[in-house]
Amino acid sequence: MGVVVYLSGLGLGVCAHKPPTPIPDKHITTHITQKWASFTYISKEISYITNIFKRMDLTNTFHTTHTLANLLTHKDQAHDKFSLSGVYKLTCPDCHKMYVGQTGRQFSTRYKEHKTAWCNHSTTSNFAQHLIEEAHSFGPMNNIMETVHCCKKGAHLNTIEKFHIHSESI
Numbered sequence: 001m002g003v004v005v006y007l008s009g010l011g012l013g014v015c016a017h018k019p020p021t022p023i024p025d026k027h028i029t030t031h032i033t034q035k036w037a038s039f040t041y042i043s044k045e046i047s048y049i050t051n052i053f054k055r056m057d058l059t060n061t062f063h064t065t066h067t068l069a070n071l072l073t074h075k076d077q078a079h080d081k082f083s084l085s086g087v088y089k090l091t092c093p094d095c096h097k098m099y100v101g102q103t104g105r106q107f108s109t110r111y112k113e114h115k116t117a118w119c120n121h122s123t124t125s126n127f128a129q130h131l132i133e134e135a136h137s138f139g140p141m142n143n144i145m146e147t148v149h150c151c152k153k154g155a156h157l158n159t160i161e162k163f164h165i166h167s168e169s170i
């Protein structure tokens with residue numbers, strides 16, 4: 001059984017792990033308990049705290065919350081996906097031609113803009129232009145819009161959009 005101690009407020013966890021029960025043999029087996037202190041790396045000032053743990057014979061490990069997945073993804077994707085932003089795909093209901101786009105606002109807002117462009121015969125949407133030129137219909141959001149990648153507005157949005165445009169064209 002391992003011992004886990006959480007120090008509230010600091011995001012620190014101290015774990016003491018015992019190795020699995022050794023298979024008994026003729027030799028004397030010594031039990032070594034390795035103690036680890038796990039820290040969320042916030043800034044270099046964290047070393048003041050980790051040094052205290054070092055003196056207590058604890059091995060320090062660091063982890064960060066700045067993982068690529070956390071940076072590129074919204075925290076709660078389980079909720080209404082159309083209320084998020086990022087890269088999306090629109091599929092023509094008649095000929096299934098696909099358009100990839102990006103928005104830093106809600107997907108639903110962007111969908112309405114495409115629909116308005118279609119209604120007004122505006123040239124602001126390539127997707128709407130296709131529907132007008134080919135006399136194809138405009139479907140409901142749940143049918144024609146797909147969220148490809150949910151992320152916040154940022155420089156990487158262009159990169160993600162280009163990647164999906166490329167992968168759709170091959």
Ligand SMILES: [Zn+2]
Binds near residue numbers: 093094095130
């Ligand atoms: Zn079409």
